[in-house]
Every structure is written in structure tokens, then in C-alpha cells.
Amino acid sequence: MVLKYGGVLTHAGRKQAEELGRVFRNSMYPGEGTGLLRLHSTYRHDLKIYSSDEGRVQMSAAAFAKGLLDLEGPLTPILVSLVSKDSSMLDGLDTASIEMEEAKARLYDIIVSEKQVIPLNSETPWMADGAGLPLDALHLLPRLVELIKKVTAQVKVLCKAEEDRLADTTLDEALPPYDQATALGKTNMDVDRIAAGLPCGSEGFLLMFARWKKLERDIYNERKGRFDITKIPDVYDSSKYDLVHNTHLKLDGLGELYTVAKALADGVIPNEYGINPVHKLKIGSKIARKLLGKILIDLRNTREEAINIAELKNAQDSAPAHKLTKLTDDDTKSAKSRIKLDGSRRSSSNSEKSLDAEEDDDKETRYRLDPKYANVRTPERHVRTRLYFTSESHIHSLINVLRYCNLDESLQGEGLVSNGALHKVFETKELDYLTHIVLRMxxxxxxxxxxxxxxxxxxxxxxxxxVNPLDASPRQQDHTLPVFPPVSLQEDSSYLTFHKLESMIQPFAMPAEDFPPATTPQGFAGLFPKSGGVLERLANLWPFNKHLNQKV
Structure with missing residues (x-):
């Protein structure tokens, strides 16, 4: 499962993440009683959570894990114990920066030229360059700038009024300093701040004004007379945030600003990751290359483990009863190792890296439920869960590869996504907080x-x-918007095998042998590599060493 984080975790975002974790547990792992929790408590659930280096991403991952495993307490211990960081896989756009700049330049030319985007085939509207752009995009941009200035001016007045009020307040009447860290850790809406007419959450009027003033300054260059369409997503995010959390401030024109920004963002954001499907596939394969490779590794490991267990079970069922009683633990381990080695020969090369990977798998599965002492009916049942919390860019890249992989010249045949699902994804312009893609085997x-x-x-x-906050009901209850349930990207009668998925994604994924080996720093040697040589060279450069080398 690959999920999108949504910036700094607010009280509403925390509730949404925890609730989605509970829904994911009950829907993805249906079963009697506690289901997944029972598997997890009996060492039959292999769970790993990955996120980028940013703290806000890790907090979203910890909130989801809390709901998934029905945990209690603050998020920090959950983050430390369950969330692993991998910035090279889940962060960064350097690998496709040139292609993305080309897409943005081409997109700006389409908007300025007022050229109507007409698809070659009405049944596949996503194939046209700049598909999804509003027809009046060039006329919406000036209106967007006017509304931003209008909202910024109102926030400036509120900021000035707050400064005057604090200046007239005596020391005895002064409010205690606002603790931002405490506000970020809250799980409920700050009713007192809202009742006092202050912005919700950890933001004050000064920071709110700085946020809008920067957007006003960046969206349009008056000297050059040029719009910066790359700031449209920021305008949309800012207007939606205030529309959800700060409606009590009653900013005039905020609703219209959100509507205009959404119309532009729905066309600009998807096209920033490729102006057409072929371009989207090229950019997506560069950004999500390592993530795709890791997903394939996870699926292969799950398949090989299932095959190993099935072969071992078949061998035990076919053996005579008197031989089964004489089977020792060492024999079982040797049988498992032989089966695992055979499985590795079937699925991959015989290189030393693959053997090292098998050894790492043995280390991962060290804590498994022993069937001899298990008080459960299905001790052989075992599930794997891999969660990846990443940015919107990786979500766009991953979904673009999944739906357009068959456009590559080296691949032929039908794609992974059905035609009906292609229409649904194309009509889904916005990938909001907790957007997720699930691959189930x-x-x-x-x-x-x-x-x-x-x-x-x-x-x-x-x-x-x-969800459109103008249509959400009730809007003022706890600032929480519902999360759409996942829909299938395939036809009901289709049967997507792992072999086909692997063959379609493999050309765009990082090979398993290119993944760096996992190393654990040991003492100072891990923290300061080659420190001895560095210290020796520094000592030779020290002034008093020169006199020691001279002849007396």
C-alpha cells in the first residue's frame, strides 16, 4: 500500500489517518473476531512501514499504524518503533527534473496560446497534450490574482488588529505563549482559539499573513507580466486549508478563490508530471523507479515464501507416518533451506547478491510462530504488509506507470488498468491527503x-x-473530511496474474541487484568511515610535526 501524506499533521489529519488504518485493517484483512490483530499478536503478520525523512510524513505514518494495529498512547513511540526512513526511495525529484521542466514549459505555452485541447479520440480524452486544462484557463489567472490580493488584505487587517490588541493588553492580562508543539500533538479541535477568533491549529495571524503574502508575490510578476503556474497548487492547498479550518474568520472571497484555484489545479497538477501519456510514463518511471523495484521485491518474497510453505507441507503429507515422527528440527530446517534455494533458482539468478538476500530473508523470518506450540487453528497462515508513505509526486508517478505501461515500445498487449478505470482515474483530478494505491496478492x-x-x-x-469543503456536511463539526473508499482498477471478470504484472512493470523498476545492501553502523567506524586515515593526515599537517622530521 502506497499512501500520500498531507503536510503538517493537524488534529483532523490525525483522525483521518487513524480511521483509515482501522478501515484498512477490517476491509483488507477480513476474518473472524480480531482478524489481523490476532495474526499480528501471534507472529503471523510481517509488517514494515517506510517513509521519507520528513517528520510530517513519519507522523502521518505513525497515526495510520496506530489505527491499523489498534494501539494506544502518543505517536512518537509508535514512530520510533515501527516507521523506517528511506528518502532515496520515497523522496526527491532530481531524476526527472529536466523532463518536468519541459512539461511545465509546454503547459504554460498551451495556456497562453489559448489553444483548445481537442483529443484525437473522444473515447480516450487523456491521450491529448494538456488534457484536463479548463478552456478559459488564461482568463481565470487574472481573477485568481485579484482574489489572492483580496484575501491577503483581509488577513493583514486581522493581523494588525491582533497586534493592537496585544499592545493594549497589560502584563497581568497577557495570554500565555502559544505552544506550537502542543498544538501539533492535539487530537481534538482547539475550540478556545476558534472562539477567540484566532486561526485554528498551530498558525497565528502573522504566519497566516506571511503565507498569503508570499503567494501574492510569487503567482504574478508585474514587471515581466508573467504568471507562475507552478504556484497554482500552493494557492489551491492554502485556500482549501483555510476553507476547512478557518471558516470562522469569514474571509470574503475565499470560497470563490477555492473554486477558481481548483479549476486551474485540476488541469495543471496532472500535466506537471507529463504533458501526454507517453511523457507521463517517462517521468513516472524515473521518479518511482526504486519504489517499483521495492514493490516487486516484496511481491516476489511473498510468493516464494508461500511456495516454500506449500512444498514443505506437500512433502510432509506425502511422507509415511513413521518417518514423520522421526523428523527432527534440523531436518526441517535443512528441508526449508533446500526448498528456498530451489525457489531462488527458479525466480532469480545464482549470484552472491541473491544468496545474501536469502540470508536476509532468514533473518527477517526469525520470529515466526512455531506450529508445535501454537494454540491456533491455522498456524501456517502468514500475511505480509508493506506500507509506503510518500509525496504526491510519487503517487502520480506510480499511477501513471500502472495505467500507461503498455504504451512502451518493448511491451505489447493489454495494460494493467481497464478502460473503465482509465476513465475514472482521468476524471479524478485531485489526489488529496491519504490518496492510496493498494496491490493485493x-x-x-x-x-x-x-x-x-x-x-x-x-x-x-x-x-x-x-472532498469539496463547500459541499461537505457538516463542515464545522471537527474539520474532518471523509476519505473515499478504494475502487478496483480492473474489470470484475479479469484475472491479473503476478507473472503479467511483473513483466509489465519490470522494464521501469530498479533491478533487485542494484539495491544497496542494508548495513548497520558499528560504533565510531560506522559513523566516521576512514576516520583513522583522516586523523593521520591531519596529524601530519600539524605544525609541530614538521620540526620532528627535520634533522637536528
Whole structure:
């Protein structure tokens, strides 16, 4: 499961993440009683959570994990114990910066030229360059600037009034300093601040004014007479945030600003990651290359583990009863190692890196439920869960590769996403907070192990909390917007095998042998590599060493 974070975690964002974790647990892992929690408490649930280096991303991941595992307490201990950081896989756009700049330049030319975007085929409107742009985009931009100035002026008045009020307040009547860290950790709406006419959350009027003033300054260059369309997403995010959390300030024109910004953002944001499907595929394969490779590794490991367990179970079932009683733990371990080695030969090369990866897998599965002492009916049942919290750019890149991978010249045949799902994704302009893509693997134990239909893949997609705050009801209750449930990207009658998914994604994914090995720093040697040589060179450069080398 790959999820999008949504900036600094507010009280509403925390509730949304925890609730989505609970919904994900009950819908993705249906079962009797506690379901996934029972598997997790009996060492039958292999869970790993990854996020980028940013603290706000990690906090969103911790909130989701709290709801997923039904944990209690603050988020910080959950973050430290469950969330792993991988910035190279889940952050950064350097690999596709040139292509994205080309897309933005081409997009600006389309807007300025007022050229109407006409698709070559009405059944596939997403194939046209700049698909999704509003027809009156050039006329909406001046109105956008006017509304930004109008809102900024009102926030400036509120900021000045707050300064005057604090200046007239005596020391005895002065309010205590506002603790931003405490505000970020709250789970409920700050009713006292709202009742006092202050901005909700951790933001004051001065910071709010600085936010809008920067947008006013950046969106339009009066000297050059040029609009900066790359700031449209920031304007949209800022207007939606204030419309959700600061409606009590009653800023005139904020609703219209949100409507105009949304119309522009719905066309600009998707096209920033490629002006057409072929361009989107090129950019997406560069940004999400490592993430795609990691997803394939996760699916392969899950498949190999299922095959190993099935082969071992078949071997035990076919063996005579008197031989089963003499089977020792060492024999079981050796059988597992032989089966695992055979599985690795089937799926990958015989390089040393693959053998090292198998050893790492053994270390990961060290804490598994022993069937001999298990007080459960299905001790062999085991599930894997991998969660990746990343930015909107990686979500766009991943979904673009999934729906347009068949456009590559090296691939032929039908794509991974159905035609109906292509229409749904194209019509879904906004990928909001907690947008997620789910890849589920099922095992059909009724077919042979070497049958490609043994493992089936299900693709699910949700646009997150992409709800219009003007239409949400009730809006003033707790500032929480609902998250859309995931929908399937395939036809009901389709059967996507893991073999097909692997063959379609493999050309765009990082190979397994290119992943750096996991290393654990040991003492100062890990923190300061080659420190001994550096210190020796520094000592030789020290002034008093020169006199020691001279002849007396």
C-alpha cells in the first residue's frame, strides 16, 4: 500500500489517518473476531512501514499504524518503533527534473496560446497534450490574482488588529505563549482559539499573513507580466486549508478563490508530471523507479515464501507416518533451506547478491510462530504488509506507470488498468491527503505451484480526502473530511496474474541487484568511515610535526 501524506499533521489529519488504518485493517484483512490483530499478536503478520525523512510524513505514518494495529498512547513511540526512513526511495525529484521542466514549459505555452485541447479520440480524452486544462484557463489567472490580493488584505487587517490588541493588553492580562508543539500533538479541535477568533491549529495571524503574502508575490510578476503556474497548487492547498479550518474568520472571497484555484489545479497538477501519456510514463518511471523495484521485491518474497510453505507441507503429507515422527528440527530446517534455494533458482539468478538476500530473508523470518506450540487453528497462515508513505509526486508517478505501461515500445498487449478505470482515474483530478494505491496478492491453492494462475494481483485506488469543503456536511463539526473508499482498477471478470504484472512493470523498476545492501553502523567506524586515515593526515599537517622530521 502506497499512501500520500498531507503536510503538517493537524488534529483532523490525525483522525483521518487513524480511521483509515482501522478501515484498512477490517476491509483488507477480513476474518473472524480480531482478524489481523490476532495474526499480528501471534507472529503471523510481517509488517514494515517506510517513509521519507520528513517528520510530517513519519507522523502521518505513525497515526495510520496506530489505527491499523489498534494501539494506544502518543505517536512518537509508535514512530520510533515501527516507521523506517528511506528518502532515496520515497523522496526527491532530481531524476526527472529536466523532463518536468519541459512539461511545465509546454503547459504554460498551451495556456497562453489559448489553444483548445481537442483529443484525437473522444473515447480516450487523456491521450491529448494538456488534457484536463479548463478552456478559459488564461482568463481565470487574472481573477485568481485579484482574489489572492483580496484575501491577503483581509488577513493583514486581522493581523494588525491582533497586534493592537496585544499592545493594549497589560502584563497581568497577557495570554500565555502559544505552544506550537502542543498544538501539533492535539487530537481534538482547539475550540478556545476558534472562539477567540484566532486561526485554528498551530498558525497565528502573522504566519497566516506571511503565507498569503508570499503567494501574492510569487503567482504574478508585474514587471515581466508573467504568471507562475507552478504556484497554482500552493494557492489551491492554502485556500482549501483555510476553507476547512478557518471558516470562522469569514474571509470574503475565499470560497470563490477555492473554486477558481481548483479549476486551474485540476488541469495543471496532472500535466506537471507529463504533458501526454507517453511523457507521463517517462517521468513516472524515473521518479518511482526504486519504489517499483521495492514493490516487486516484496511481491516476489511473498510468493516464494508461500511456495516454500506449500512444498514443505506437500512433502510432509506425502511422507509415511513413521518417518514423520522421526523428523527432527534440523531436518526441517535443512528441508526449508533446500526448498528456498530451489525457489531462488527458479525466480532469480545464482549470484552472491541473491544468496545474501536469502540470508536476509532468514533473518527477517526469525520470529515466526512455531506450529508445535501454537494454540491456533491455522498456524501456517502468514500475511505480509508493506506500507509506503510518500509525496504526491510519487503517487502520480506510480499511477501513471500502472495505467500507461503498455504504451512502451518493448511491451505489447493489454495494460494493467481497464478502460473503465482509465476513465475514472482521468476524471479524478485531485489526489488529496491519504490518496492510496493498494496491490493485493492472492494465492489459489487449488492450482499447481508452477501454474501462473497460482498468484493473482488486485489493484485498488483511492483519491483520499478529495472532498469539496463547500459541499461537505457538516463542515464545522471537527474539520474532518471523509476519505473515499478504494475502487478496483480492473474489470470484475479479469484475472491479473503476478507473472503479467511483473513483466509489465519490470522494464521501469530498479533491478533487485542494484539495491544497496542494508548495513548497520558499528560504533565510531560506522559513523566516521576512514576516520583513522583522516586523523593521520591531519596529524601530519600539524605544525609541530614538521620540526620532528627535520634533522637536528
Amino acid at each position: 492472492y494465492e489459489n491453492t487449488g492450482v499447481a505451484l508452477d501454474d501462473s494462475r497460482r498468484f493473482r494481483i488486485e489493484l485498488l485506488f483511492s483519491c483520499g480526502a478529495a
